Amino acid sequence: xxxxxxxxxxxxxxxxxxxxxxxxxxxxxxxxxxxxxxxxxxxxxxxxxxxxxxxxxxxxxxxxxxxxxxxxxxxxxxxxxxxxxxxxxxxxxxxxxxxxxxxxxxxxxxxxxxxxxxxxxxxxxxxxxxxxxxxxxxxxxxxxxxxxxxxxxxxxxxxxxxxxxxxxxxxxxxxxxxxxxxxxxxxxxxxxxxxxxxxxxxxxxxxxxxxxxxxxxxxxxxxxxxxxxxxxxxxxxxxxxxxxxxxxxxxxxxxxxxxxxxxxxxxxxxxxxxxxxxxxxxxxxxxxxxxxxxxxxxxxxxxxxxxxxxxxxxxxxxxxxxxxxxxxxxxxxxxxxxxxxxxxxxxxxxxxxxxxxxxxxxxxxxxxxxxxxxxxxxxxxxxxxxxxxx
Amino acid sequence: xxxxxxxxxxxxxxxxxxxxxxxxxxxxxxxxxxxxxxxxxxxxxxxxxxxxxxxxxxxxxxxxxxxxxxxxxxxxxxxxxxxxxxxxxxxxxxxxxxxxxxxxxxxxxxxxxxxxxxxxxxxxxxxxxxxxxxxxxxxxxxxxxxxxxxxxxxxxxxxxxxxxxxxxxxxxxxxxxxxxxxxxxxxxxxxxxxxxxxxxxxxxxxxxxxxxxxxxxxxxxxxxxxxxxxxxxxxxxxxxxxxxxxxxxxxxxxxxxxxxxxxxxxxxxxxxxxxxxxxxxxxxxxxxxxxxxxxxxxxxxxxxxxxxxxxxxxxxxxxxxxxxxxxxxxxxxxxxxxxxxxxxxxxxxxxxxxxxxxxxxxxxxxxxxxxxxxxxxxxxxxxxxxxxxxxxxxxxx
Numbered sequence: 116x117x118x119x120x121x122x123x124x125x126x127x128x129x130x131x132x133x134x135x136x137x138x139x140x141x142x143x144x145x146x147x148x149x150x151x152x153x154x155x156x157x158x159x160x161x162x163x164x165x166x167x168x169x170x171x172x173x174x175x176x177x178x179x180x181x182x183x184x185x186x187x188x189x190x191x192x193x194x195x196x197x198x199x200x201x202x203x204x205x206x207x208x209x210x211x212x213x214x215x216x217x218x219x220x221x222x223x224x225x226x227x228x229x230x231x232x233x234x235x236x237x238x239x240x241x242x243x244x245x246x247x248x249x250x251x252x253x254x255x256x257x258x259x260x261x262x263x264x265x266x267x268x269x270x271x272x273x274x275x276x277x278x279x280x281x282x283x284x285x286x287x288x289x290x291x292x293x294x295x296x297x298x299x300x301x302x303x304x305x306x307x308x309x310x311x312x313x314x315x316x317x318x319x320x321x322x323x324x325x326x327x328x329x330x331x332x333x334x335x336x337x338x339x340x341x342x343x344x345x346x347x348x349x350x351x352x353x354x355x356x357x358x359x360x361x362x363x364x365x366x367x368x369x370x371x372x373x374x375x376x377x378x379x380x381x382x383x384x385x386x387x388x389x390x391x392x393x394x395x396x397x398x399x400x401x402x403x404x405x406x407x408x409x410x411x412x413x414x415x416x417x418x419x420x421x422x423x424x425x426x427x428x429x430x431x432x433x434x435x436x437x438x439x440x441x442x443x444x445x446x447x448x449x450x451x452x453x454x455x456x457x458x459x460x461x462x463x464x465x466x467x468x469x470x471x472x473x474x475x476x477x478x479x480x481x482x483x484x485x486x487x488x489x490x491x492x493x494x495x496x497x498x499x500x501x502x503x504x505x
Numbered sequence: 506x507x508x509x510x511x512x513x514x515x516x517x518x519x520x521x522x523x524x525x526x527x528x529x530x531x532x533x534x535x536x537x538x539x540x541x542x543x544x545x546x547x548x549x550x551x552x553x554x555x556x557x558x559x560x561x562x563x564x565x566x567x568x569x570x571x572x573x574x575x576x577x578x579x580x581x582x583x584x585x586x587x588x589x590x591x592x593x594x595x596x597x598x599x600x601x602x603x604x605x606x607x608x609x610x611x612x613x614x615x616x617x618x619x620x621x622x623x624x625x626x627x628x629x630x631x632x633x634x635x636x637x638x639x640x641x642x643x644x645x646x647x648x649x650x651x652x653x654x655x656x657x658x659x660x661x662x663x664x665x666x667x668x669x670x671x672x673x674x675x676x677x678x679x680x681x682x683x684x685x686x687x688x689x690x691x692x693x694x695x696x697x698x699x700x701x702x703x704x705x706x707x708x709x710x711x712x713x714x715x716x717x718x719x720x721x722x723x724x725x726x727x728x729x730x731x732x733x734x735x736x737x738x739x740x741x742x743x744x745x746x747x748x749x750x751x752x753x754x755x756x757x758x759x760x761x762x763x764x765x766x767x768x769x770x771x772x773x774x775x776x777x778x779x780x781x782x783x784x785x786x787x788x789x790x791x792x793x794x795x796x797x798x799x800x801x802x803x804x805x806x807x808x809x810x811x812x813x814x815x816x817x818x819x820x821x822x823x824x825x826x827x828x829x830x831x832x833x834x835x836x837x838x839x840x841x842x843x844x845x846x847x848x849x850x851x852x853x854x855x856x857x858x859x860x861x862x863x864x865x866x867x868x869x870x871x872x873x874x875x876x877x878x879x880x881x882x883x884x885x886x887x888x889x890x891x892x893x894x895x896x897x898x899x900x901x902x
Contacts, residue, residue: 138727145731152758159757230534231527232541246883247876248838251852255876258868444743450845458745471753479742479750486741 160472169477171468172197178463180455182371193464200460201481207374207456208443208485211381215442216435218382219389226394237390244387250448252384257376257452266363275356277364283375284357287368297351300343307339308332373454377446385442392438396431397423428500436493440486447482457481564867565874566628568858572874573621575694575849581679581686585697586637588673593618593641595665597648602656606892613885615645620881670708674701690768694849696878698768702850703837706775707783707829713776714783715822719813721784722791732784739781744842748774752846771843779836786828790821823897830890834883851875 126132160167172194179189184202187195225237244252261280264270269279277284315328344351357367370378400423408418449456458478465474529535565572574585593614600611622638677693679685693701720732739747751774755765765773794817802812841852849857855871858864864871 134725138725141725141731142727155760156754156757159761162761229527229530230537230541232538232545236541236545242884243880246834246880246887248841248852248879250841250844251872251876251879254852254856255869255872258872262869440741447743447745448842450745458743458749462749465753472757475746475750475754479738479746482743482746483738483741 156472165469165472167470167473169473171470171473176464176467178467180460181453182374182455193468196460196464197457197477200455200457203455203460204443204446204449204457204485207378207381207446207449207454211378211385211442211446212439214378214382215385215389215438218386219438220393222386222390223393223397226390227397241387241390244384245391249380249384249445250451253376253380253448253452256380256383257372260372260376266359267361269359269364275367277357277359280372281363281369282372283370284364285368285370286357287355287366289353289355291349291351291353293347293349294351297340297343297347301340303343304336304339307335311335371454373449373452376452377449377454377456380448381442381445384445385438388438388441389435392431392434393427395434396427396429399430400426425500432493432497432500436490436497439493440489443485443489444482560870560873561864561867562870564858564864564870566624568854568864569625569628569630571854571858572695572851572878574697575854576692577694577697578688578692581688584676584679584685584688586641588676589618589641590644591669591673593644594648595662595669597645598652598657598665599662600645600649601652602659602662604892604896606889606896609889609892610885611645611649613881613889615642617881617885618642618645670704674705677701690766693768695854696851698848698850699837699840702768702772702775702840702843703833705772706779706840707833707836709772709776710778710780710783711829713780715787715818717780717784718787718791721788736781736784739778740785744775744778744839745845747778748842748846750774751777767846767848771846771848775836775840775843779832782832783829786825786832787821789828790823790825791817793824794820826897827890827894830886830893834886834890837882837886838879851878 159165173192175189176191176193176196177189178196180187180196180199182203183199184206185195185199187199222237222241225233226241228234228237260282263278263280266279266281269277269284271277275286309332311332312328315325319325355366355368357364357369404422404426405418408422413421446456447458450459450462453459461474461478465471468474528538574582577585596607596611596614600608618638619642622635622642625638626632626635676685677688677697678690679687681687717732717736720728721736723729723732748771751770752767755770755773759765798816798820799812802816807816840850843850844853844856847853852875855875859868859871
């Protein structure tokens with residue numbers, strides 16, 4: 116029995132051919148557009164005597180930066196200036212992420228509180244922050260900070276924190292020479308705790324009884340560094356408290372008004388969004404789950420720790436990631452109030468070097484790398500959280 | 506009988522029961538309520554005292570015109586009024602035709618104009634300004650009543666809205682060809698520029714976003730790669746860098762004889778930026794469509810274009826309307842960033858006003874006012890968006 120072979124499909128109706136043609140056409144169009152733009156760019160740049168390249172990074176920057184986490188002077192190179200900006204961005208972003216997470220958690224829980232007043236205040240805070248632009252908030256906070264009293268009349272906050280026109284003065288950790296030795300004890304504690312867990316899981320796999328592994332491991336984790344601390348000839352970390360003098364503060368860490376305003380703005384803004392994320396996550400846990408936990412006789416604390424929190428975390432982590440990314444990106448608004456972050460320093464570089472195109476490429480790539488790095492880390496964590504579910 | 510010895514059940518209704526349940530349920534909640542109430546009372550007292558006795562609100566009332574329209578020429582102001590009247594009529598007509606979400610928006614447009622009219626009246630602007638604002642608010646109401654009596658077809662309304670954007674733009678910018686003197690966008694400012702940048706930005710970015718979303722979901726690898734790269738790169742960088750790039754590089758990218766003014770450059774940057782975000786919203790809508798719909802379309806023998814045009818897009822776009830309203834809100838807030846490239850939108854005008862020696866030190870007043878304007882705009886739209894979500898049943902299907 117022979118079946119008639121179907122007539123060959125003409126190429127203009129062959130799906131395979133069409134797919135290839137469509138892709139080639141799209142790629143060609145994009146290439147033409149990009150080529151057109153690039154050709155204009157090259158012409159315009161040569162007309163204006165601009166060049167593309169990164170050689171300028173090795174030449175002397177010649178401008179001062181107000182806040183430098185690493186030693187930097189105007190005689191250093193553009194590359195070092197860029198690094199200073201990057202470190203400032205990282206510093207404000209990381210501090211901001213930690214504080215915003217804490218405040219956001221607080222706001223989210225406050226919004227679910229049984230207390231009507233607390234719920235309404237939290238809701239009002241969230242609406243107020245979310246419906247006004249961050250930049251306006253930043254300008255407002257900065258203006259507010261500059262209207263604070265002089266150094267002599269500093270506002271003293273609990274925990275040796277002082278607030279005045281020159282910024283925020285906070286206690287700082289001061290590492291003493293015995294810190295290195297103590298660090299060894301910390302590492303030792305971590306290693307012992309891991310070994311205990313490994314041994315326990317081996318035993319469990321072999322079917323032998325395992326008891327209180329978590330507590331023993333925790334004990335090792337705390338006790339070993341504690342022994343190291345107590346046996347040291349001087350405390351490994353001292354708290355350096357700011358002391359008010361006549362015209363300024365000595366000791367502690369001084370945070371400039373620019374940094375304080377930026378950090379406060381980013382934290383207040385992002386915390387409102389994180390609060391909503393947390394609230395959504397907790398509300399996504401079904402009532403039946405909590406009722407079942409009660410029925411099983413779990414205490415309220417254990418219900419929260421073992422039932423609500425792991426399930427809420429699953430919902431919270433992905434939107435939390437995008438809030439972290441937003442915070443890091445929003446830190447570029449530092450330029451508005453004069454904190455020398457990555458973008459601010461780069462803009463000075465672009466103006467001075469006459470190579471705006473190279474600088475823009477450099478800045479965008481750096482921000483992209485920060486974003487991708489953060490989302491990679493958070494995705495790893497997310498995967499961990501998601502696996503715990505099953 | 507033991508039942509007789511039990512105390513009567515506590516009342517479960519009425520204000521005292523409400524207080525007990527919501528504020529004083531346990532000793533812990535009682536303490537919390539009292540402490541929080543005292544703190545918030547002190548805070549509000551301080552703020553209220555500042556607002557009433559110390560704040561120099563003259564900075565706002567004296568410069569109200571600047572805050573609203575920037576340096577738009579005085580003798581051409583009728584063009585702004587005409588655009589605003591068009592908006593009022595369209596909003597009123599739509600309110601009569603569509604559901605509660607649009608009604609909320611129209612109501613707030615009328616209320617906002619009344620509020621602004623009141624502000625203009627106490628600022629000592631020409632009496633025509635509050636009168637015209639009152640007239641505009643009335644227009645919303647009249648158009649609403651007319652529309653309830655004789656509803657217009659939805660298609661006509663949609664067409665009206667789409668047409669109103671370029672028409673208003675042309676009216677405001679002017680064209681020498683039709684005898685309207687051109688008003689350079691350098692003179693535009695204040696709230697007018699804020700709304701303009703946000704509206705034009707979202708309208709222009711929408712088609713780009715839809716194309717990018719389709720591209721990202723396409724089964725052609727090259728198309729998918731290009732779309733994904735664009736979306737992820739744009740979403741990975743801050744808006745200020747995009748604006749900065751648009752400000753500096755756009756003139757370099759275009760042929761030497763093409764000149765783009767700064768407003769257009771900023772709008773270009775914002776369009777590129779928000780297109781990536783629109784694309785992600787639309788992608789969410791596309792993913793929410795059950796595979797059965799697409800399979801049914803294939804079974805009916807629809808082509809890829811027909812499938813997208815008649816089956817996929819109508820459902821996807823409908824379900825992403827609330828998300829896009831949210832995007833528009835954040836875009837409206839983000840327009841403040843054009844200050845950094847030197848445009849005088851609402852915040853920029855505020856900074857310019859503060860640079861006058863007369864108003865030196867009145868920063869808090871200016872920022873509170875600007876914040877309040879944004880709050881009214883954004884809060885209104887977010888409320889409308891919640892209504893819309895309910896009406897469309899998003900997340901309930």
